[in-house]
Amino acid sequence: MTVTISARQAATASVLLWVFLITPPLRTALESSMLLHMLVQLPTLFLIGFALGWAWRQVPPQSITGRALSTLIRANRWGMTGLIAAAFTMTLWMLPRLLDSARLDFGFDVAKFLTVSLLGGLAVSVSWRATPAILRAVIHLEVVATLLRFGWGYLASEERLCLVYLVGDQQRTGGALLVLGAIYALIVVWRPLFGGLGIKSAGNSRPAV
Amino acid sequence: MRRSDTLITLLAALVVLSGGLVAGYRFTDGFQAFTLESARRLQAMNSPRLLGELPLELAEGEKRTLADWQGRYVLVDFIFTRCTTLCTAMGSGYARLQHVLASEIESDRVRLLTVSIDPRRDRLTDLAEYRLRYTKDISGWDIGRPKDEQVLAAWLTSFGVVAIPEPLTGIAHNAAIHVVAPNGRLVAIYDLGDFDSAAGYVRSKLDNPA
The missing domain is CATH 3.40.30.10 (Glutaredoxin)
Incomplete structure (x- = not known):
């Protein structure tokens, strides 16, 4: 069974979901707890950007958007520029201070919605294919390290780090980040260690990382 | 062509890196205040409102x-x-x-x-x-x-x-x-x-x- 999604459909769906997420009922609901804010809202915004980037890569190279992409890609060899942007964006929005600011100040929240989608997900999406395997491995390692670092920080701190979230919520978030880091690490090492067990269809031999 | 791309990329990466560092500096008061509580204490000390x-x-x-x-x-x-x-x-x-x-x-x-x-x-x-x-x-x-x-x-x-x-x-x-x-x-x-x-x-x- 194959379901093909057109670039236009993916882009439309992404934008709609983004608008849905930023409108008050869902935005307030997802920001009411630190766990949802960090582990549901931020990843979803990242994935929205990622889908937009995928859609962008599907457009014909002669079109205006296609030419814009090839210009952008010239300044993004090895995906370096995009990955640096994503690293700063994602790390900053995981800090307690910026989680607080996003919740308390709508201006910050709009900045979060835009940057996590565009400088995070979309940037990774248009960069990743150009990234050499070694650099990919380094980035995977850094993602795992960052998730564990933040996870441990939030889990172990006895102080309430966010003014808008309670300590129990903070500790649950820390624990969840540790679990997420572990799952991420497992997924990344699975193929190099055990081959494509059940993940890709047989005979599809793609580079490991 | 490839070489000019490398140059453009290095420049762009440098700009993005600086932008990231400036943002990081700005939103943590010089990498000192990672929580709003420490930020308001630092502000009281440095520029009391x-x-x-x-x-x-x-x-x-x-x-x-x-x-x-x-x-x-x-x-x-x-x-x-x-x-x-x-x-x-x-x-x-x-x-x-x-x-x-x-x-x-x-x-x-x-x-x-x-x-x-x-x-x-x-x-x-x-x-x-x-x-x-x-x-x-x-x-x-x-x-x-x-x-x-x-x-x-x-x-x-x-x-x-x-x-x-x-x-x-x-x-x-x-x-x-x-x-x-x-x-x-x-x-x-x-x-x-x-x-x-x-x-x-x-x-x-x-x-x-x-």
Whole structure:
């Protein structure tokens, strides 16, 4: 069974979901707890950007958007520029201070919605294919390290780090980040260690990382 | 072609890297304050903000504004009387401050001010009762409440205090001792238990008015 999604459909769906997420009922609901804010809202915004980037890569190279992409890609060899942007964006929005600011100040929240989608997900999406395997491995390692670092920080701190979230919520978030880091690490090492067990269809031999 | 791409990429990456570092610097006050609480304490130390009028109803029924206390050091804390945990520590700490700073209070150079963050539930009599729990002599220690949620919000925003609902005690907030200078600016913030440092700070400022 194959379901093909057109670039236009993916882009439309992404934008709609983004608008849905930023409108008050869902935005307030997802920001009411630190766990949802960090582990549901931020990843979803990242994935929205990622889908937009995928859609962008599907457009014909002669079109205006296609030419814009090839210009952008010239300044993004090895995906370096995009990955640096994503690293700063994602790390900053995981800090307690910026989680607080996003919740308390709508201006910050709009900045979060835009940057996590565009400088995070979309940037990774248009960069990743150009990234050499070694650099990919380094980035995977850094993602795992960052998730564990933040996870441990939030889990172990006895102080309430966010003014808008309670300590129990903070500790649950820390624990969840540790679990997420572990799952991420497992997924990344699975193929190099055990081959494509059940993940890709047989005979599809793609580079490991 | 490839080589020029490399050059463009290096330039672009450098720009993005600098942008990231500038953003990181800007939003952590030079990689020092990673929480809003440390940010507001750093701000009090480095560029103290003017707190403004901020109206308050005192337990005795008088109406005042924070600006009325200008000309002396005011130690401000936020409480709610239903609270059975941290606020009781605040209360006994304030009684201790009253004792330690007795001579400064008597010469009208220091006041203690307790503000309720639960104006809907805390009646004026509750506030008077709260203070009486910790001290018999109420001189130098004012206690009051903002008249409604809107005025409360002005108090909280000015001081950088955030109060959120909490299932066990009702309200969670970044409780602290806030030092307001005679010029009406928030100049220092001390931890809940750090009454001695707060008293020491005020005394050293009164001794050496730089």
